[in-house]
Amino acid sequence: MIALEKRPQPSQMWSLASPLVAVALTMLAGAGLFAALGQDPLEALVKIFWEPLFGEFAFYYRPQLLIKGAPLVLIAIGLSLGFRAGIWNIGAEGQYIIGALSGAAVALALYPSEARWLVFPLMVIAGALGGCAWAMIPGLLKVKFKTNEILVSLMLVYVAEQLLASMALGAMRNPEGQGFPGSRNMAQMEAATSWINQSAGMHWGVVAAFISVIFAYVLLAKHVLGFQIKLAGQAPRAAAFSGTNPARLILFCLGTSGALAGMAGMFEISGPSGIVSIDFNVGYGFTAIIVAFLGRLHPIGILLAAGLMALTYIGGDVAQSSLGLPGAAIQVFQGMLLFFLLAVDVLTNYRVRFGQRSAA
Amino acid sequence: MTPAATDRALMELNGLTKAYPGVVANSDVSFNLKAGEVHALLGENGAGKSTLVKTIYGLVKPDSGTMTLDGAPFAPAEPRAARAAGIAMVFQHFSLFEALDVAENVALGMENPPPLRDLAQRIKEVSETYGLPLDPSRIVGDLSAGERQRVEIIRCLLQYPKVLIMDEPTSVLTPQEVDILFDTLRKLRDEGTAILYISHKLEEIRALCDDATVLRLGKVVGTCDPRDTSARAMAEMMVGGTLHVPERDSAAAGDVLMKINGLSVSSPTEFGSALKDITLDIRGGVVLGIGGVAGNGQDELLGALSGEIRAPKGQIFHGADDIGHLPPDARRGLGICAAPEERMGHAAAPDMSLTENAALTGRKRKALTKNGFLNWRKTRDFAEEIIERFDVRTPGAGNAARSLSGGNLQKFVIGREILQDPQILIVNQPTWGVDASAAAAIRQALLDLAAKGAAVIVISQDLDELMEISDEFAALNEGRLTKPRPARGLTVDEIGLMLGGAHDMEVAHVG
Numbered sequence A: 001m002i003a004l005e006k007r008p009q010p011s012q013m014w015s016l017a018s019p020l021v022a023v024a025l026t027m028l029a030g031a032g033l034f035a036a037l038g039q040d041p042l043e044a045l046v047k048i049f050w051e052p053l054f055g056e057f058a059f060y061y062r063p064q065l066l067i068k069g070a071p072l073v074l075i076a077i078g079l080s081l082g083f084r085a086g087i088w089n090i091g092a093e094g095q096y097i098i099g100a101l102s103g104a105a106v107a108l109a110l111y112p113s114e115a116r117w118l119v120f121p122l123m124v125i126a127g128a129l130g131g132c133a134w135a136m137i138p139g140l141l142k143v144k145f146k147t148n149e150i151l152v153s154l155m156l157v158y159v160a161e162q163l164l165a166s167m168a169l170g171a172m173r174n175p176e177g178q179g180f181p182g183s184r185n186m187a188q189m190e191a192a193t194s195w196i197n198q199s200a201g202m203h204w205g206v207v208a209a210f211i212s213v214i215f216a217y218v219l220l221a222k223h224v225l226g227f228q229i230k231l232a233g234q235a236p237r238a239a240a241f242s243g244t245n246p247a248r249l250i251l252f253c254l255g256t257s258g259a260l261a262g263m264a265g266m267f268e269i270s271g272p273s274g275i276v277s278i279d280f281n282v283g284y285g286f287t288a289i290i291v292a293f294l295g296r297l298h299p300i301g302i303l304l305a306a307g308l309m310a311l312t313y314i315g316g317d318v319a320q321s322s323l324g325l326p327g328a329a330i331q332v333f334q335g336m337l338l339f340f341l342l343a344v345d346v347l348t349n350y351r352v353r354f355g356q357r358s359a360a
Numbered sequence B: 001m002t003p004a005a006t007d008r009a010l011m012e013l014n015g016l017t018k019a020y021p022g023v024v025a026n027s028d029v030s031f032n033l034k035a036g037e038v039h040a041l042l043g044e045n046g047a048g049k050s051t052l053v054k055t056i057y058g059l060v061k062p063d064s065g066t067m068t069l070d071g072a073p074f075a076p077a078e079p080r081a082a083r084a085a086g087i088a089m090v091f092q093h094f095s096l097f098e099a100l101d102v103a104e105n106v107a108l109g110m111e112n113p114p115p116l117r118d119l120a121q122r123i124k125e126v127s128e129t130y131g132l133p134l135d136p137s138r139i140v141g142d143l144s145a146g147e148r149q150r151v152e153i154i155r156c157l158l159q160y161p162k163v164l165i166m167d168e169p170t171s172v173l174t175p176q177e178v179d180i181l182f183d184t185l186r187k188l189r190d191e192g193t194a195i196l197y198i199s200h201k202l203e204e205i206r207a208l209c210d211d212a213t214v215l216r217l218g219k220v221v222g223t224c225d226p227r228d229t230s231a232r233a234m235a236e237m238m239v240g241g242t243l244h245v246p247e248r249d250s251a252a253a254g255d256v257l258m259k260i261n262g263l264s265v266s267s268p269t270e271f272g273s274a275l276k277d278i279t280l281d282i283r284g285g286v287v288l289g290i291g292g293v294a295g296n297g298q299d300e301l302l303g304a305l306s307g308e309i310r311a312p313k314g315q316i317f318h319g320a321d322d323i324g325h326l327p328p329d330a331r332r333g334l335g336i337c338a339a340p341e342e343r344m345g346h347a348a349a350p351d352m353s354l355t356e357n358a359a360l361t362g363r364k365r366k367a368l369t370k371n372g373f374l375n376w377r378k379t380r381d382f383a384e385e386i387i388e389r390f391d392v393r394t395p396g397a398g399n400a401a402r403s404l405s406g407g408n409l410q411k412f413v414i415g416r417e418i419l420q421d422p423q424i425l426i427v428n429q430p431t432w433g434v435d436a437s438a439a440a441a442i443r444q445a446l447l448d449l450a451a452k453g454a455a456v457i458v459i460s461q462d463l464d465e466l467m468e469i470s471d472e473f474a475a476l477n478e479g480r481l482t483k484p485r486p487a488r489g490l491t492v493d494e495i496g497l498m499l500g501g502a503h504d505m506e507v508a509h510v511g
Helices: A012-036 A041-054 A058-085 A092-110 A116-145 A149-169 A204-222 A224-234 A236-242 A246-269 A284-294 A299-323 A327-349 B049-056 B079-084 B102-108 B116-129 B145-157 B175-190 B202-208 B231-239 B298-306 B328-333 B354-362 B376-389 B406-418 B436-451 B463-469 B492-500 B505-510
Strands: A002-006 A195-197 A350-354 B009-020 B023-034 B038-042 B064-069 B087-090 B163-167 B194-198 B211-216 B219-224 B256-265 B275-283 B287-291 B316-318 B336-339 B424-428 B455-459 B472-477
Touching: A012 A041, A012 A299, A012 A327, A041 A058, A041 A299, A058 A092, A058 A204, A058 A224, A058 A246, A058 A284, A058 A299, A092 A116, A092 A149, A092 A246, A092 A284, A116 A149, A116 A246, A149 A246, A195 A204, A204 A224, A204 A246, A204 A299, A224 A236, A224 A246, A224 B354, A236 A246, A236 B328, A236 B354, A246 A284, A284 A299, A284 A327, A299 A327, A327 A350, B009 B049, B023 B038, B023 B049, B023 B064, B023 B194, B023 B211, B023 B219, B038 B049, B038 B175, B038 B202, B038 B231, B049 B163, B049 B194, B079 B087, B087 B145, B102 B116, B102 B145, B116 B145, B145 B175, B175 B194, B175 B202, B175 B492, B202 B231, B211 B231, B219 B231, B231 B436, B256 B298, B275 B298, B275 B455, B287 B436, B287 B463, B287 B492, B298 B336, B298 B424, B298 B455, B328 B336, B336 B406, B354 B376, B354 B406, B376 B406, B406 B424, B406 B436, B424 B436, B436 B455, B436 B463, B455 B463, B472 B492
Parallel strands: B038 B194, B038 B211, B087 B163, B163 B194, B287 B455, B287 B472, B336 B424, B424 B455
Antiparallel strands: A002 A350, B009 B023, B009 B064, B211 B219, B256 B275, B256 B316
């Protein structure tokens, strides 16, 4: 008989070890999956985890790690604040799109201005405000009418996608593009590009991601607001007793996560992506949810988790192209990571007891 | 000697021992329960009373030791087996569905319920036989705590039990309801039922019980005949030393610090009680005791005073200022502190450390923040001060609140508010589930605070406690508060009438 017994307090050791155990278990189960698909499991794992970092073409893949990791970190940091307070923003993908469109609107409206000191900061502000405003919709509805922010924020993703399609094919379409469905390339505009060093994968989004990690760390560890966020998530009645204003907390968490997601979108569209196109969004907003939990909703953890997640994306591409693994297998692999993490997570608060209970 | 009592033991407990990791809950507990007696089980919190009755009821399997019932070995594997053998238990916390009616609730607890109409008839019969008025068709959500307890008791009586276990049955009753309950229990006793009665109210035990077994730290430390043992002597057997009774000097009533003027607010929860037209002057130096059966607006009153529930304009004044709209932290700034009844999740966050819990209410008055940033070193010092001054048993301030026992956490919560040096302190059930010596320490601290000139409002269901520490007494009934009266000289009957909702007390008093 195996029994779970609640620990008197959460285990420090397991809260650190569980992500590592989850990664190890994912590798094991993934190996089984790849073997079942008729691949050499060891080779597949090497392709996914080793090749992008230390393989022959690492010079190409390593910058990709920054490019893929930065938006994940930015979005996941924002989401983690809300998740800690029990406010579930599932619509970061939509806020990411709206942030990108807002930033692009500024860049395209001011084209061909060459005043980088004006255009780029304005784009950053517009991106943040756009994402923030999109997240405020579920926020205000929740505060005013007690709607469920999970549903509203998620549904707004699809609204944002339609808006993106309309913009890419309509208002923002490149007038000199000979009918090509997409905008001018902002990555090539001196005044608007977010690239710092394209060959190294460095763009302003990477910088912003690191700043957001520090900001979130200080907020949660030292600031009253961070304390209230944690309190509201763990014991809502105690938070009300303590004097936390729930409405203000909801708006702050949703607004901040929306602004960060919007900035992530803006840096992406003016750098790695470059153009407003119908398939601009690739699911960073959803993957960031996994990243936030994989990183235990802790800023440093999120930084590491985003790195790992980016690695599986890139490694997955490598495995797809060189081994012919189906893309779906890579997605299953990423899903297993979250599954095992949540499963192993139980051990933080519970201990397993092996032993027979006396027969009833 | 009661008429039906015989010397034959109905139930024998021999050397029952049960250990949990780190603590021995019961160690070699033996005593006999005779048919036709009310047998008291006494002990402080953590003495092992609950474990013992759970063993009898089949919820806990002892590590060693045996029981017999009617001379035959008795080892129930689960409550169903215990019930089949004739053991019934009324728990301290009721397990009733508020949305269902009385008969449906009773049916849910039965193995093979008869058709509801027959059952309603039987409920009526039993309730009349034993003097427990109860209408089977009423919805439980509308019943008072005393009536809910009757549902539980009738549920037990329908099984015609040989042994009836009652865990703290009077903690939710008014004195009049207690009298009704005692009549019922005496009737059952006279019919030959053995009743195992757990309570910490010693005067009640002296009035009702024929025999008493005292537990301390899991061991039987003595037996006595409660009818001719003083309450103090029994308390000292439980504590194992002399009991410290709170001392006080009657301070002169000070100025009115806070004025409540026709306070009416609705309850945030569905089955809560709205506050109706409460008027009260809160004076410095005075301990105001507010009695009443749980669920009559206690939580709401504390919430409205602490700021968790905002009041309309013109109903709560601090000095000359209307403060009804102020949130809790602003009220703390004015010196109004509070300690809610529910420790886990309301007064304290269970998964947070004691240091973090110290910041929960202390950040304003103890100046634990600067420019919005928490000073964790200072906060930890504050937590350690609470732990030391209020004798909180914990390895350190870094431990999670949920790792503390209920009594220790209560000391921490009360200490946290008192050490903020409040001008007005409101506490709800300050010693609920706290052992006798810790309860005495908490009461003393409240009295000391009042002696320094602060106003202290104690909301409690423990009348003994209220009579011990209050200068003035008022009762809360269905959201209405009686006019406070001087506590000294109030008789039990008068208190009972106040609790029962007789609003015009002056007339009742004169009449």
